[in-house]
Amino acid sequence: xxxxxxxxxxxxxxxxxxxxxxxxxxxxxxxxxxxxxxxxxxxxxxxxxxxxxxxxxxxxxxxxxxxxxxxxxxxxxxxxxxxxxxxxxxxxxxxxxxxxxxxxxxxxxxxxxxxxxxxxxxxxxxxxxxxxxxxxxxxxxxxxxxxxxxxxxxxxxxxxxxxxxxxxxxxxxxxxxxxxxxxxxxxxxxxxxxxxxxxxxxxxxxxxxxxxxxxxxxxxxxxxxxxxxxxxxxxxxxxxxxxxxxxxxxxxxxxxxxxxxxxxxxxxxxxxxxxxxxxxxxxxxxxxxxxxxxxxxxxxxxxxxxxxxxxxxxxxxxxxxxxxxxxxxxxxxxxxxxxxxxxxxxxxxxxxxxxxxxxxxxxxxxxxxxxxxxxxxxxxxxxxxxxxxxxxxxxxxxxxxxxxxxxxxxxxxxxxxxxxxxxxxxxxxxxxxxxxxxxxxxxxxxxxxxxxxxxxxxxxxxxxxxxxxxxxxxxxxxxxxxxxxxxxxxxxxxxxxxxxxxxxxxxxxxxxxxxxxxxxxxxxxxxxxxxxxxxxxxxxxxxxxxxxxxxxxxxxxxxxxxxxxxxxxxxxxxxxxxxxxxxxxxxxxxxxxxxxxxxxxxxxxxxxxxxxxxxxxxxxxxxxxxxxxxxxxxxxxxxxxxxxxxxxxxxxxxxxxxxxxxxxxxxxxxxxxxxxxxxxxxxxxxxxxxxxxxxxxxxxxxxxxxxxxxxxxxxxxxxxxxxxxxxxxxxxxxxxxxxxxxxxxxxxxxxxxxxxxxxxxxxxxxxxxxxxxxxxxxxxxxxxxxxxxxxx
Numbered sequence: 001x002x003x004x005x006x007x008x009x010x011x012x013x014x015x016x017x018x019x020x021x022x023x024x025x026x027x028x029x030x031x032x033x034x035x036x037x038x039x040x041x042x043x044x045x046x047x048x049x050x051x052x053x054x055x056x057x058x059x060x061x062x063x064x065x066x067x068x069x070x071x072x073x074x075x076x077x078x079x080x081x082x083x084x085x086x087x088x089x090x091x092x093x094x095x096x097x098x099x100x101x102x103x104x105x106x107x108x109x110x111x112x113x114x115x116x117x118x119x120x121x122x123x124x125x126x127x128x129x130x131x132x133x134x135x136x137x138x139x140x141x142x143x144x145x146x147x148x149x150x151x152x153x154x155x156x157x158x159x160x161x162x163x164x165x166x167x168x169x170x171x172x173x174x175x176x177x178x179x180x181x182x183x184x185x186x187x188x189x190x191x192x193x194x195x196x197x198x199x200x201x202x203x204x205x206x207x208x209x210x211x212x213x214x215x216x217x218x219x220x221x222x223x224x225x226x227x228x229x230x231x232x233x234x235x236x237x238x239x240x241x242x243x244x245x246x247x248x249x250x251x252x253x254x255x256x257x258x259x260x261x262x263x264x265x266x267x268x269x270x271x272x273x274x275x276x277x278x279x280x281x282x283x284x285x286x287x288x289x290x291x292x293x294x295x296x297x298x299x300x301x302x303x304x305x306x307x308x309x310x311x312x313x314x315x316x317x318x319x320x321x322x323x324x325x326x327x328x329x330x331x332x333x334x335x336x337x338x339x340x341x342x343x344x345x346x347x348x349x350x351x352x353x354x355x356x357x358x359x360x361x362x363x364x365x366x367x368x369x370x371x372x373x374x375x376x377x378x379x380x381x382x383x384x385x386x387x388x389x390x391x392x393x394x395x396x397x398x399x400x401x402x403x404x405x406x407x408x409x410x411x412x413x414x415x416x417x418x419x420x421x422x423x424x425x426x427x428x429x430x431x432x433x434x435x436x437x438x439x440x441x442x443x444x445x446x447x448x449x450x451x452x453x454x455x456x457x458x459x460x461x462x463x464x465x466x467x468x469x470x471x472x473x474x475x476x477x478x479x480x481x482x483x484x485x486x487x488x489x490x491x492x493x494x495x496x497x498x499x500x501x502x503x504x505x506x507x508x509x510x511x512x513x514x515x516x517x518x519x520x521x522x523x524x525x526x527x528x529x530x531x532x533x534x535x536x537x538x539x540x541x542x543x544x545x546x547x548x549x550x551x552x553x554x555x556x557x558x559x560x561x562x563x564x565x566x567x568x569x570x571x572x573x574x575x576x577x578x579x580x581x582x583x584x585x586x587x588x589x590x591x592x593x594x595x596x597x598x599x600x601x602x603x604x605x606x607x608x609x610x611x612x613x614x615x616x617x618x619x620x621x622x623x624x625x626x627x628x629x630x631x632x633x634x635x636x637x638x639x640x641x642x643x644x645x646x647x648x649x650x651x652x653x654x655x656x657x658x659x660x661x662x663x664x665x666x667x668x669x670x671x672x673x674x675x676x677x678x679x680x681x682x683x684x685x686x687x688x689x690x691x692x693x694x695x696x697x698x699x700x701x702x703x704x705x706x707x708x709x710x711x712x713x714x715x716x717x718x719x720x721x722x723x724x725x726x727x728x729x730x731x732x733x734x735x736x737x738x739x740x741x742x743x744x745x746x747x748x749x750x751x752x753x754x755x756x757x758x759x760x761x762x763x764x765x766x767x768x769x770x771x772x773x774x775x776x777x778x779x780x781x782x783x784x785x786x787x788x789x790x791x792x
Contacts, residue, residue, distance in 0.1 A: 038085060043252070047251075052470070052471075053443075057460055071446060073454055074454060074455045078452050079455070080437035080450075081093040081137070084139065085448070091107060092108055095135045102710070121166050121168065123159070125702075125709075127175060130182060130705070136154070138154070142163065147163040149161050149163045150228070157172075158200060176591065190250040195277065201222065201223040208551075217592070220243065222236055222237065223238070223274065232492045233493050234508070235493055240266070252295055258478050260275065263326065269286065287313060288310045288311065294352070299376065303342065304323070317347045319349035319351065320344055321372075325340040345374070356399045360375070361374065365397060369409075382421070383421060391409075394409045400447075404418070405442075411434040415428070436449070445466055447459060485561060486510065490565040492565060497570075506519055530552065531567075532569065549571065551567060551589060573642055585598070586598070586599060592631060595627075609783070609784050611678070611781055630775065632774075635771055635789075637769050639770060641731060642792055644683070644771050645786075646786060647748050650720050651782060676779035679782075683728075683771060684728045684730045685739070687700060687701065687728065687766060691718055691726070700712050713758070724746065725748045725752065739761070740759070
């Protein structure tokens with residue numbers, strides 16, 4: 001591998017940026033191809049914030065007017081999302097109908113040259129604690145091969161759209177299907193595309209609580225690889241169990257020692273590399289005590305550069321910038337996943353803004369908007385006095401046309417030019433305090449910047465003309481030299497079926513470096529089943545005819561290498577759970593159920609489930625309160641038009657003033673409880689009916705923390721130790737595009753009231769969704785019994 005050196009920059013003459021990048025791209029497995037000037041990933045086609053375009057403008061005026069270099073501006077496209085550009089169209093995520101009862105999230109497609117809207121795809125925010133100000137955290141990713149785009153919402157909604165028309169190709173509700181975590185913090189990661197797979201990641205708490213089932217009931221930062229054409233789940237791979245944090249470190253795709261790899265910072269505080277085709281871990285390096293949020297940069301020699309602003313793993317300092325040898329892929333010991341540190345600079349608080357690597361120099365900005373320039377080979381700081389970009393930095397740097405473009409969180413735009421001593425400012429513009437969380441991008445001679453108040457398109461006729469025939473960088477895979485089968489993948493990896501339903505399986509073959517070889521012919525594969533059901537020689541699994549939920553593993557073997565896929569078999573409604581069937585635990589099929597709920601027996605012999613105030617972590621480790629406020633789902637997100645009912649009992653915590661029991665919509669609550677009570681709720685079709693013990697209130701909602709979104713609430717005196725019956729009914733009307741949401745609660749020993757306690761008509765409806773439970777047991781436990789789900 002070539003070494004990474006830092007040439008001394010002449011002040012009078014610069015080497016051609018295009019020539020430098022062409023060499024680097026060839027080394028790292030990218031090529032300059034005759035495609036349109038696309039920017040299909042938020043960090044660009046080479047995942048590093050670097051563009052090969054030239055002739056860009058240096059100065060502009062956000063007020064517009066003649067000579068301003070402002071081509072267009074859209075006040076209604078303000079967002080925290082970085083846009084992408086593909087085939088002359090710009091795509092961005094943003095809030096839909098903000099501040100109204102119908103607020104949601106949407107993908108907007110506009111003409112990249114004029115800013116004129118072409119189409120929009122709206123979806124709800126539901127079953128999430130994300131505040132409205134953090135909607136559209138992620139960014140759309142485009143697939144130049146098919147022209148399709150992929151978007152992830154803040155609540156786990158994931159969709160594939162036709163890039164020209166906006167027509168929905170497929171969609172998933174991944175928090176209901178797999179257990180994606182959607183929290184108040186709002187951190188939402190970014191999809192990436194590798195060949196024919198679209199890859200997503202999040203903290204996931206699924207179903208299965210033993211090694212046999214993948215320990216999926218315990219949270220971990222996990223990656224999911226989907227067939228980009230059909231949405232089938234091909235593989236799932238996780239990092240360390242029970243991370244202390246979420247993350248939004250977008251993976252960088254790079255070739256490392258012949259492996260096409262994705263490199264990222266994980267929720268466990270480590271830097272990881274995994275094969276992009278299979279999810280197989282290649283190496284990891286412990287760096288931070290909390291989750292990391294930077295998108296790493298991978299150099300032409302396989303060096304990985306990243307940073308963080310949390311506590312370090314060694315010493316008592318915070319923050320670091322590090323260079324790792326990304327080529328150390330089990331060279332000595334196949335099972336050794338230890339990454340190799342080349343240099344590290346502690347107390348550098350580089351935790352939000354991703355750096356750029358150009359000409360042997362690393363340009364990195366601290367959370368306080370100070371830019372240092374590092375010798376990429378040694379870590380030496382070249383500019384002893386950091387460049388001040390503003391006060392706070394969240395967006396990442398853009399390098400193009402020999403300049404660095406940046407915008408601080410406070411709306412301070414600046415352009416910088418590398419010098420012998422570091423950088424010098426070329427231009428700066430104030431956006432008058434507009435909040436900036438997104439990063440600038442460039443495509444077709446135009447620079448695009450999203451602020452919380454607007455989207456700006458910056459350029460002029462000359463800059464557009466200069467890049468009219470620009471050849472954008474696109475990834476090229478490493479050459480396929482090893483055709484021996486070393487890894488087997490059975491697809492789909494996880495599936496939910498009805499009794500008697502069939503599923504056709506495919507088997508995909510990979511070499512040791514994670515390169516796809518071929519799809520195996522069924523007659524070359526030995527199929528089998530561990531658990532109920534049967535599978536044919538052709539790989540068609542048939543679920544058993546059962547009246548109870550069940551699970552199975554579908555097995556395959558070819559050339560001595562095996563793989564397995566997971567199956568849940570769930571019968572149609574009605575369902576009834578009184579927990580008197582002799583089971584030792586809650587149903588294995590519940591997403592987020594095992595670990596978070598436990599089976600109990602009262603003195604009179606009655607069985608019920610309880611949500612403990614502390615949950616187990618790893619063997620021998622202390623318990624944690626992480627997950628005591630959480631959701632659980634019992635079936636398909638396609639279920640519709642049903643009623644959920646259960647008996648619940650709230651326990652009493654330590655007496656004293658209420659802490660609020662988690663984040664709930666603001667408003668005048670009833671008098672606070674003299675004791676600390678938990679909260680418990682039913683979930684139906686994307687709506688939640690909750691008894692908020694600390695607030696002494698009953699409430700139904702779909703997006704609980706948005707004060708303007710449609711909901712209903714009523715003060716209610718709740719008492720610990722009393723069994724209450726709760727009922728939640730959702731009646732969808734697809735023709736009128738509404739949903740009728742009705743809920744009631746009463747003491748179990750009393751007769752059911754005829755009237756509903758709460759109800760509303762939702763004009764931005766959720767028309768389907770999985771039944772489930774919501775609960776917050778940080779303050780005290782709650783119990784659930786006699787849980788039923790019945791058709792309306």
